[in-house]
Amino acid sequence: MAEIVPGQAYGFFTDTSVCIGCKACEVACKQWNMLEGHEPVFGDGYDNTGALNDQNWRYVQFIDNVPDETMGTGQGKAWLMMSDVCKHCQHASCMDVCPTGAIIRTEFDTVFIQPDVCNGCRDCISACPYGVIGVDEQKHVAQKCTLCYDRLQGGMEPACAKACPTQSIQFGPLDELHARADQRLADLHAQGVAEANLYGRDQAVYGGLNAFFLLMDKPEAYRLPNQANAVRPGRNNAGGYLTGLVTAVLGVLGGLIALRRRGQPPAQEQPADTEAVGP
């Protein structure tokens, strides 16, 4: 691993085609970041983590993709597995809306929530399109993957990437990761795996993701918004305020009309002189 230098953009390239669902990333993340975790969730699959949240900064998704019909040799599909994480978006929705300035972009070009600045308004939770952020019940602040900010500052790679036994999670300078991902995609396509695709590698989704993925199905199969749905919260600012402005004008107009066209009050209800004095 080359030296980690502030001022350079770093990220994760998560290659889901080689993820085996061992959850070493989840364990390493929790251990390093001292996350207690939530009670396990037991459903009808192998997933007992449930979701990304304040305690789960890495989350291995087990997506049942078992076909109904029997497949031939080499064509078998069983599970889509993906170690999900905060995407550290270039156009981060959480940063857009955060009113306190608690969410910053670090010197490693990652997105970080400052725990001592966050006041727990939860606007970031309403905005994050990936459902990554949660509020810690002990610290009472919003939390998510820091891309091991403290480890980067110490020149160490993030715990999850360090622990991943199959190199499904790769950490490094973003340009290097892009090159590796492009090569891996070309190899898979050459092997006939046409469904392989890169998510977040280019700027189509939130200006590009510092944590991007090689997927083996459409993004929505992994609960990732596709390009058409990758929209930023600020898109409604202009329309929302404009509607409010038009309503305000019509509202004031309505009030003025009501003032002009109201009926005369009954004589006995005329106000007392003492109160009928204007400002």
Next chain:
Amino acid sequence: MTLLAQAQHFVRPPEWTWFIVPYFFLAGLAGGCYVIATLLRLWGDRGDEPAARLGFYAAFLAFLPCPVLLTLDLTQPLRFWHMLWNTTPGAAGPNFKSWSPMSVGSWVLVVFGLFVTVSFLEVLVRDRGGRSLRLLDGAFGRVWNAVGAVLGLFVAGYTGVLLAVSNQPVWSDTWALGGLFLASGLAGSAALLTLLVRYRPAARASGGMLELSERLWSLLELALLVVFVLTLVPDGTLDDAFGFPWILLWLVAFAGLLPGLGRLVSARLAVTSEGAVVAQPAAASAVVPWVVLLGVLALRAAVILSAQL
């Protein structure tokens, strides 16, 4: 709005619930009452002054719990001031993000709080026969009220924009919420003041204006409700917003519109020989304003809760 067969929402709910619903309700009333009070004072006749003063009182009282509710909703309530002051090491200073409705709203609430408080004190002094606030006499006082009314319009409506500027289902699928909440807040404020003038005989002279304005604002609210529904259709989130049990809240919200709309439709507006339209006194029942107010609350509860629970 994107024209999609079905919008994809993978967000988590922010859990804005039991402090936020009453905050949205009271913010609508505080802003609306200030606007009505200003209309009565600046464009009404001398007989409207008692009702205007009632409006400033109501705006202040409705506003008082707002900062408390917002602070209690924070998971770190003692850091409420971080909304206004960035404490990031090396970047400390005032916080203002024009593209974040919560940031803009925080500042406007502080400034509106000043206007509401000063106007409250002014009418309190005047009602007690004092003349200690000469500064607010004349042009300066009118400008003060007008600026306060603009802020009040913002406070009553920005909460809808705040919801829309997110990636939550329902909220982010429409741009109509700001207008809808504003119209609803105005109608609710008119209903509240209609209720209150019963207890201040001198203010009853403005009853006709309050009732007629409530009808017009209810019509505006209905129009925006239709826009709200239409904007949800392309993204396929109508079921989220109007499914059970939220439909019950929507029914209450719609019931709140009925008194105003009913009176508008039932030709209670009669053209006089002079060509003026006269608002007939409404039924003596005090139930109607309560129904309207309940509808205002239910509207906000339906919008806020249906996207999250």
